[in-house]
Amino acid sequence: SQKIEQNSEALNIQEGKTATLTCNYTNYSPAYLQWYRQDPGRGPVFLLLIRENEKEKRKERLKVTFDTTLKQSLFHxxxxxxxDSATYLCALPSRQLTFGSGTQLTVLP
Amino acid sequence: EPEVTQTPSHQVTQMGQEVILRCVPISNHLYFYWYRQILGQKVEFLVSFYNNEISEKSEIFDDQFSVERPDGSNFTLKIRSTKLEDSAMYFCASSGTLFTDTQYFGPGTRLTVL
Structure with a gap:
């Protein structure tokens, strides 16, 4: 069955550093992958979409990579x-949009 | 910037009662969705809706659930006979094209079934 795994439930980093979040998937051949941000008690907010023919995409301080061979996306x-402290979700389309369980990022001042 | 709105923000109901959750999608969007998120768990797809009919639904979306677009602006989710396990955040979303476009989510309705 299709499965999405995000590297860790929680990640703490120091302000100014680069946060790297991982999304791995199995039994998918997605045409694209999306990343969302979710704050507590709020709906997900779309951040970036990367297509299978794109290796990397950037938006301001955000960078996403997509390796269809490794079946992995990295979100920096x-x-x-x-x-930036929030939960970050990756999502993959099939017959429906399926979300990973998310990684809760805390940036410490 | 246009946004998806949902009412009410919090709904408390007794088990067995019917509830209707309301959403106003972004006006020029054609695809509408409902998701739910049980506290501490992942966002789960319930149903997608296009051209006045359901295009996809998940296993969660059983006969107790129904969706409707009663007019040109509202999109509703009805739960006929609520169960304790229906307690969750329910998010409405809309997009211009089916999945292959940004989905814009509403702020959610927190449903508490007692």
Whole structure:
């Protein structure tokens, strides 16, 4: 069955450092992959979409890579700030959009 | 910037009662979705809706659930006879194209079944 795994439930980093979050998937051949941010008690907010023919995508301090051979996407936040603290979700399309369980990022001042 | 709105923000109901959760999707979007998130768990797809009919539904979306677009702006999720395990955040989302586009999520309705 299709499965999405995000590397860890929680990640703490120091302000200014780069946060790297991992999304691994099995039994998928997705045409694209999405990353969302979710704050407590709020709905997910779309951040980035990367297509299978794109190796890397950037948006301001965010960078996403997509390796269809490894079946993995990496999500980087550079120069992290306490305001980046949230849960980050990867999502893959099939007959429906399926979310990973998320990684809770805490950026410590 | 246009946004998806949901009402109410919190709904408390007794087990066995019917509830209707309401959503106003972004006006020029064509695809509408409901998701749920049980506290501490992942966001789960319930149903997608296009052209006044269900396009996909998950195993969770059983006969107790129904969706409707009663007019040109609202999109509703009805749970006919609520169970304790229906307690969750329910998110509505909309997009311009089916899945292959950004989905914009509403702020959610917290449903508590007592």
């Amino acid at each position: 936040i550079t120069a992290s700030q306490p305001a």
